[in-house]
Amino acid sequence: MVANIISNVATGARSKGIAAVGPYLKSFSIVIVFVVISAFFAVANEYFMTWLNWVNLLRQSSINGVLAIGVTFVILTKGIDLSVGSVMALAGMIAASLVTSTNQQFVLWAILGGLGTGAALGLLNGVIVTSFNVPPFVATLGMLSMARGLTLIFSEGRPIPNLSESFRWIGGGSVAGVPVPVLILFLVFAIGWVVLSYTTFGRYVYAVGGNDKAARTSGISTRSVIASTYVISGLLAGLAGLVLTSRTTAALPQAGIGYELDAIAAVVIGGTSLAGGRGSLVGTLFGALIIGTINNGMDLMGVSSYYQQLLKGAIIVVAVMLDQFRK
Amino acid sequence: MLLSTGADPEGRDEDAFEARDEPLLVAEGIAKSFNGVPALRGGRLVLKRGTVHALCGGNGAGKSTFLNIVMGLLHRDEGSIRIDGVPVDFRSAAEALRHGVTIITQELSPVPEMTVAENIYLGREPKIGGLVVDFPKMRRAAKQLLDDLEFDVPLTARMRDLSLAQIQLVEIAKALSHRADIVIMDEPTSAIGEHEVHILFNALKRIKARGSAIIYVSHKLTEIFEIADEYTVFRDGRYIESGAISAIDRNHLVTQIVGHEIKTVEKGRPNEGAPILLEVRSLSRGPHFKNISVTVAAGEVLGIYGLLGSGRTEFLETIYGIHAPTAGDVFLDGKKVDPGNPKKCIQRGMAMVPEDRKETGLVLCASIAHNIALSSLALRAVSGFVRRKAEAAATDQMMRLHRIKAASPNVAVETLSGGNQQKVVFARCLLTNPRLLICDEPTRGIDEGSKQEIYAFLREFAAKGNGVLVVSSEAPEILQISDRIAVFRQGRLDRVVDGHETTQQMLTDLAS
Structure with missing residues (x-):
């Protein structure tokens, strides 16, 4: 059955390679892969195509989506951020402690505390990368461990439960039938898309990733552009931490372990080049949706999570292979 | 007949002498189209032994297409190529190399951590018992080769320690060790300084003297007038003219390459006392x-x-x-x-x-x-x-x-x-x-x-x-x-x- 799915994905992708629809194909190809995978699950399980399931699927994808959008900024500058999973855990832990230690009118402080934690750690990443010339892989690998360590020290290894009703709304509430995390995802996507497409900063991100020397010669402060992308990634990791903590109704010290890999996978499936300078948030959004769909669909079919891991890995590799093939 | 490096000097000299009258390479009527769009029509070049032949033309003149056809990287639609009077039709660069044709491109590809000798014999190292590299033999062969060519390159230096010009000399030596008779050089001086250009030109003169021939591609006209004996101009995918470089001046060549007379830029003197x-x-x-x-x-x-x-x-x-x-x-x-x-x-x-x-x-x-x-x-x-x-x-x-x-x-x-x-x-x-x-x-x-x-x-x-x-x-x-x-x-x-x-x-x- 797994082989079936893989071959389905592969043939779907291949047929789009043959149909020479021109350059527009590139941005659509990820959508086609998404549709093919969805169609497969729709046939395999009748519950998959229901409204309720899609709301559920989107909610499941929202945390990874928010993380992946932040990581996209970093990867566009030829960097990488491995620390988002740990940063979200620390941000969630700090927010939870602020919620429980103050009365519930101070939920706003908890939110600011969580976002601030994420942004601050992101800034630290950015400074280490740009001012001390530490390779992004190493700098953020260090942060992955340090932020986890801080989370464990801060929480003494214990979860922080009993979060207030209003804080729990971030992860569990809904507006007009749409879950709040899904609204957050689409809001973040919309802002991110506008920033990358319509602002000078967005252009600088692409230029720095495409050729940092040329960008500097062109009068761009490459260091501050690069550092800013790590702040964005950290900030969004903080936001994702709030959503996760709120949904699980407790801050767990081991929350978010391995989330960075799903986020990077979503970016890569979405066609953003690890070599920098090429990619889009539309791709990342669908990359996150594809991962969410696979998880959701296979859960519905009762496939064990062991197989889910296997397939997810295969999809990542196939997605990048197709990208190389197109070039 | 092919230039062999130090193998049997007597035989080589005799053959070279016999072949002297006949051109080394004659390409005529070469045509190539890409998706129906002609890139080259009537491409022609006659390369004589012991000469440096400048192939000139602007972007889109068809030079690259022509050279790729000669090297066997592209297949021609029409035309003929003869080397020493024998018609050839190469299907790959390796086949061209077996017939003594090699190209040295702008992007040189030495292995930086290996020595000069190791680079020259990369992939065809002399071996003891087919297993272990015979380093002394390799060094001897490389020394013989470089001495014959009078190239001043330290044999045991690593490639990364050499200057760009020295790396080029090694590439040339490597080409000649393949018994290459026709060396195509594509913009060889684009990355090296004036002093190094002279080292390179001295090397080219020595190669010429041994009866080989060089097709030289460069946008630097000064160099062409310094080193080339003959020239051929392509323009807009067509053969335009060829001849001896001594018979023309710089203006003539520029006019042929560009297709119309170029007005030299007037230099007005700046105002005295300008801020x-x-x-x-x-x-x-x-x-x-x-x-x-x-x-x-x-x-x-x-x-x-x-x-x-x-x-x-x-x-x-x-x-x-x-x-x-x-x-x-x-x-x-x-x-x-x-x-x-x-x-x-x-x-x-x-x-x-x-x-x-x-x-x-x-x-x-x-x-x-x-x-x-x-x-x-x-x-x-x-x-x-x-x-x-x-x-x-x-x-x-x-x-x-x-x-x-x-x-x-x-x-x-x-x-x-x-x-x-x-x-x-x-x-x-x-x-x-x-x-x-x-x-x-x-x-x-x-x-x-x-x-x-x-x-x-x-x-x-x-x-x-x-x-x-x-x-x-x-x-x-x-x-x-x-x-x-x-x-x-x-x-x-x-x-x-x-x-x-x-x-x-x-x-x-x-x-x-």
Whole structure:
């Protein structure tokens, strides 16, 4: 059955390679892969195509989506951020402690505390990368461990439960039938898309990733552009931490372990080049949706999570292979 | 008949003698189309033994197509190629090499951590018992080879420690060790300095003397007149003419390459007493250059001439803020410029066309429009948002003004020819409305027609009361565009001479 799915994905992708629809194909190809995978699950399980399931699927994808959008900024500058999973855990832990230690009118402080934690750690990443010339892989690998360590020290290894009703709304509430995390995802996507497409900063991100020397010669402060992308990634990791903590109704010290890999996978499936300078948030959004769909669909079919891991890995590799093939 | 390196000298000499009358390679009527679009029609070249044959032409002239066909990398639609009178039809570069044809391209590919000898015999090392590399034998063979050619390259040095010219010598030696009789050299001097060019040319003369022949491709006409015996011109995918280089002059060759007479750029003298635009006071940077003071007046082109390694590129980059100086100051319009900050320099009215457009000039994967707009985005933005209409209008205007030929402003810059890429760099610089344009080798690797356009543009730009600071290693180029010429030697300013009265000979003598 797994082989079936893989071959389905592969043939779907291949047929789009043959149909020479021109350059527009590139941005659509990820959508086609998404549709093919969805169609497969729709046939395999009748519950998959229901409204309720899609709301559920989107909610499941929202945390990874928010993380992946932040990581996209970093990867566009030829960097990488491995620390988002740990940063979200620390941000969630700090927010939870602020919620429980103050009365519930101070939920706003908890939110600011969580976002601030994420942004601050992101800034630290950015400074280490740009001012001390530490390779992004190493700098953020260090942060992955340090932020986890801080989370464990801060929480003494214990979860922080009993979060207030209003804080729990971030992860569990809904507006007009749409879950709040899904609204957050689409809001973040919309802002991110506008920033990358319509602002000078967005252009600088692409230029720095495409050729940092040329960008500097062109009068761009490459260091501050690069550092800013790590702040964005950290900030969004903080936001994702709030959503996760709120949904699980407790801050767990081991929350978010391995989330960075799903986020990077979503970016890569979405066609953003690890070599920098090429990619889009539309791709990342669908990359996150594809991962969410696979998880959701296979859960519905009762496939064990062991197989889910296997397939997810295969999809990542196939997605990048197709990208190389197109070039 | 093929040149063998030191194997059996007697046999070789006899064969070479017999074959002397007959051309080594005759290609006639070569045609090639891509998707029905002809890239080359009636391509023709007759290569005689013991000659350097310059193959000249602008971008799109069909040179690359022709050479790829000769090398067996492309398959011809029509025509014939004969080597030593025998018709050949190569299907791969390996097959061409077996028949003694080899190419040395711009991108050399040595293994940096291996020694010279190991690189020469890479993939065909002499072995003991078919297993272990016979290093002593390999070294002996390599020594014999290099001695025969009189190449001055240390045998046991690692490739990464060699200069670019030495690496080229190793590549040539490697080609000849394959018994190559026909060596194609594509822009061999694009990355090496004048001194190294002479080492290379001496080597070419020795190769010639042994009866081999060289097809030499270069945009640098000075070199062609120095080293070539014969020439062939292609233009717009057609054979134009060929002959002995001694029978023509530079103007004739340029006219044949470009297809029409080129008007040499008129140099008006700048006004006496024009205000000083740029003043550099005792600028130094570490080991690169020391205590250099120059000025550029409004309306003036100041040329900087010096050999590679004379500190000229570092000097320009320091003025523009890419590096911070260790001592000294830069003044623009009498006010001090913040050191080490290209962004501030642009805001103050400087712009720089860097030496290596692929490395530091362009974001290759980005579109033409995005590259052109890159430096001036902030000028046309409202609270951080790009004004797309204003941007599109500005880039369209620049593309028309500089005649950048492309299907659309949205295609990636990497798909353009060298000349058009360089125009994109110029366009990007000009959109910031600079008053001082700093150019490092502005015509490197681009064809004659585009070069002339750039010269004309630089003079015109200066005539409007702006300043130009330009580095070039081509003496005729510097003489053609500069009002004054600063001669650099080993990181120091040797002297400043008048660009209207100096001759090429004087200039090269001063710099060496």
